[in-house]
Amino acid sequence: MAVTMREVAAAAGVSIKTVSNVINDYPAIRPATRERVLAAIRELGYQPNLSARGLRSGRTGVISLIIPDLKNAYFAELADAVMRAAAKERLAVIIEQSGGDRDVELEILHGPRMRMVDGVLYSVLGVGQEDTALIADVPTPMVLLGERIFNGPADHVTMRNVEAAQAATEHLLSLGRRRLLAFGRHPHEKVGSAGLRLKGYQRALEARGIPYDESLAIEVRRWHRSDGAEAMRKVLTSGLEFDGVMAFNDSIALGAMRVLQEAGLRIPGDVAIIGFDDIDETRYSLPTLSTIDPGREEIAETAVRMLQERIKADDGPPPREFEAVFRLVARESTDTVPH
Structure with missing residues (x-):
């Protein structure tokens, strides 16, 4: 059976009202008393009735x-x-x-x-x-x-989308890469992750005096691994030349990496690639994926x-x-x- 507030009160040696006050986070409770009640709640595994709590306090937690x-x-x-x-x-x-x-x-x-x-x-x-x-x-x-x-x-x-995407692009440029895919574009988007990250990419190119080439801005409508893989297959089939990829998130970067390696391209020897988001998988991919921790x-x-x-x-x-x-x-x- 569920533990009751009365049992918590008995275990803590306080009144039911005091237990209620602790649960509802009332400030006028002595720290020692609050800790004793919380210890009893943990020990007994008490779960407050959120509906009843909401009726009393106006909040549900x-x-x-x-x-x-x-x-x-x-x-x-x-x-x-x-x-x-x-x-x-x-x-x-x-x-x-x-x-x-x-x-x-x-x-x-x-x-x-x-x-x-x-x-x-x-x-x-x-x-x-x-x-x-x-x-x-x-x-x-x-x-x-x-x-x-x-x-x-x-x-x-x-997050600082523009500045972070600019830093990611500058990282690839600092390695001597010059034909960089902006991988994950959403056409006509200005406000939103894709639009802001494209803006950061463009700023990095401008700072280096490199003209923006729209053919290198690759549309990826959805940002899952499969979408990144499909978009990269289309890029390779088109014959577009590139030596770096600034992917707008890690998932499409990971999908693209798989396709690049299947095509016999070395990462980073032939193509350097960086993602965005620092998801856990990036630490364990082969090779491990450079990224932006946002x-x-x-x-x-x-x-x-x-x-x-x-x-x-x-x-x-x-x-x-x-x-x-x-x-x-x-x-x-x-x-x-x-x-």
């Missing part, structure tokens, strides 16, 4: 994370980072997948499940800047993630902290923008030094 696709390794690892950051705040996380579809994203935001959570972390992909009014009328505290909406109606946590842990921790601040405050500061610090991680796929 649950937040929602809306992401496009758990099949995409970046979003899977982001979800893991968010859950770990939320656990530090004693928050549970419900994960919703939108598929990157605008209608589904809006349906989730305006659906009945929003009444079950205290706040939402919303990784935007389907909606855009023109939809800010549809987001502004959502009463649930919210933090936006991603690159589709800037200066919007809610706090926004994102600050995923910082993004998760900052987003959860900002959301918790919004949940606790009836009125807070105007919407805030935060960009995480990135790091270039050079590995074997761009390392031409023999070992």
Whole structure:
């Protein structure tokens, strides 16, 4: 049978009211008493009744994370980072997948499940800047993630896409590579990961006095391994000459690497390649993949902290923008030094 609050109170030697106050994070509790109650909760494995807790406090201790696709390794690892950051705040996380579809994203935001959570972390992909009014009328505290909406109606946590892509491209240029694929382009996109990373690529070329060649900007509509592999097969079939690849995410880079090696090309001898996202698999590919660490842990921790601040405050500061610090991680796929 489930452990009751009465049993926790008896084990901790306090009243049921004190246990309730600790669970609901009331500040006027002596630290020693709080720790004694928490120790009893851990020892007995007590699970609060979130529905009853919500009725009493107006909060459930649950937040929602809306992401496009758990099949995409970046979003899977982001979800893991968010859950770990939320656990530090004693928050549970419900994960919703939108598929990157605008209608589904809006349906989730305006659906009945929003009444079950205290706040939402919303990784935007389907909606855009023109939809800010549809987001502004959502009463649930919210933090936006991603690159589709800037200066919007809610706090926004994102990465330095342009600067990071520029650094990745400059890394390849510093190796003497000159015909670089911008691998992952979305035609006509200006705001969004693909558009911003293409901009960083172009900036790096401009700084070196190298003209931008649109034939080297390769469209990859979806960013999974299979899509990267298919796009690279088309590139090789076309006969396009290149000696480096700046892939817009790690998954399409890994797919492209497989096809390049099947074609007998050496990495990095014939083609140097760098990805973006620093997913776990990049450490174990053959060769290991150079990449950009976009600050995923910082993004998760900052987003959860900002959301918790919004949940606790009836009125807070105007919407805030935060960009995480990135790091270039050079590995074997761009390392031409023999070992």
